[in-house]
Amino acid sequence: MAEAAELLQVIDVDGKTRGKAPALKPDDLKAMFRAMLATRLFDQRGMNLQRQGRIGFFVPSMGQEASQIGAGYAMGEQDWLFPSYRTHSLAILKGVAWKRLYDQLWGNATDEVKGRQMPNHFSFRDIRWVSISSPIGTQISQAAGAARGMQVRGEKGCVWAWFGDGGTSSNDFHAGLNFAGVWKSPVVFMCENNHWAISVPTEKQTASQTFADKAVAYGMRGVRVDGNDVLAVYEAAREARERAVRGEGPTLIETVTFRMGPHSSSDDPKRYQAQSLFEAWQKKDPIERFRAWLKVKKLWSQEWEDQLSKGIQDELAKAVEAAEATPAPTLDTLFDDVYATLPAQLAEQKAGLMEQIRRSGEIENAGGAFPL
């Protein structure tokens, strides 16, 4: 059997530099830290909002901030993004306004997806962030196709597909990597190995030694990187992107990280995860590691972080208030965007609903909670 892919690392668990740090300016490094911190705060607040019954559902990304922000920082301005439902940090990094995120969590009248999807299923056309779906892996073959589109159009750039360890078992993982390999398309496949597909551990997901090893079968480069080391992830992603843009084909990057929270607000990891495992990974917390490294480089102070944190919390509070105060989408929007134009049968159903409401009043909302 071939040797398992080596694990790339720049920052060790104590925050010391191992190997070569990427050439990033102090402002870049601070921006990365800010995005990681903001994501953590957004996640904590999201879980609280769900516990308070103010939003119906939430998917936190706690523990995966380095894995995402590292790669996110390597993205080019014109790159395309096929995200998963646990990658909202990338929208935060790209400066999507908090209100837009909260509008989606509430599914309110200003929600850009018009209240049609559960929380965390964002869509941001302005940053080429493709609409998220729940079935696992479907975005992988789509990313291969979009990257092929870039080749057809002769445009420069890179497509990024995000998925987890569970996603590598999907049909679309095989199809997407196979197509991209044959087409030599400019795509980076970001596999976040956070060790869990809801409650199923990686050893029940694959018999491969590593997820990066799977690249070999598709004739592409596989890279395995410490996913809690933001600089190592950045370096691996930057290199993969450069190769893609140069026409050297796709890369599969496995970021080895850990989901420090539940799968979603409806999940309790205590039922299937040993406390000792959680504690071991808690010691490798990506934010603490990066903070320690920045401190050594004299780019961090408690005062700076306190200020940063307070600023972010204030912004979040304001956005939450505004999103919560926004009413639900109006009933007639139910029938929009099914087709390019409203067909006769939908026009008839819409008219029927409006007539029913006119005669017998508003439709009762019996509520209900999401069980998974």
Add this chain to the structure above:
Amino acid sequence: MPEMTMLQAINDALHVAMAKDDGVVMLGEDIGKKGGVFGATQGLHDKYGEMRVMDTPLSECGIIGSAVGMALYGLKPVPEIQFLDFIYPAFDQIVSEAAKMRYRSGGQWTCPMVIRSPSGGGIRGGHYHSQSSEAYFAHTPGLRVVMPSTARDAKGMLLSAIFCGDPVVFLEPKHLYRLAKGDVPAGWYVEDLDKARVAHEGTDVTVVSWGAMMHTCEEVLKEAHEKGISVELVDLRTLLPWDAETVLASVRKTGRLVTVQEAPRTCGFGSEVAATVAEKAIDSLRAPIARVAGFDTPFPYTLEHVYKPDRKRVLGAIEYVCRWE
């Protein structure tokens, strides 16, 4: 106006579409140099090259998944699924991705693409080369499902489908590929995707059909006429969204309805037509509605001719509903 077979008309439409818009790309199995197993994509690879006419790896899931990505990127992909019987690995990408993209993104993202696939029996292909599974797709909001029965419609509706902005499942009745012949306008030519076609006017009974069964129904017209029955034959052409108005107007005139489909009976599209007529025009009905359909069995190999509705079954149903005065 040149005379073409349905296959030639489809090939002609693809040539016209690719010449009109360089965002139109094709992908599928054996569609390149070979020009497709039935020949629908002949000449396109030589003319437009591998970047626009792609022979893909053998994965329907990958063909449709990557076509969705291309559509999101701004192209107009026209993937071919070699036989409709092979489409199921791509079902998720069609019904959960392409069909819902516009809705779930609040109109931010769209999936303009046309999935072409030969459907139905008539080539002695057993149940993996003969199925009529249009009803699965007609149950999916966001999709358009089109099935022409003439060469002229095949061209006009395929061109409309490629440029309509919605994801379309375009079903080609393979039995008619060479059998259906007719005058087809040259160059750019489109047909309305929202309208059924009254193929033959009549006064005693409305027969609603689509795809290859239209051919069988047309053969029955003369025999029915000889028995003194005047048949109005409606070619649905599009199953989703479908033109209920044309069907209802016809039934209000004739007072009798027979639906004819090759697909299995239970939950077939004929049932939707029958239910709609029962809801909205029951006061015009003089007789029970009759559904002629394939049996609720898998499509057989040796007994294909027994499975598929033939002239006798269609005529029998017409005579049956005419027993009521």
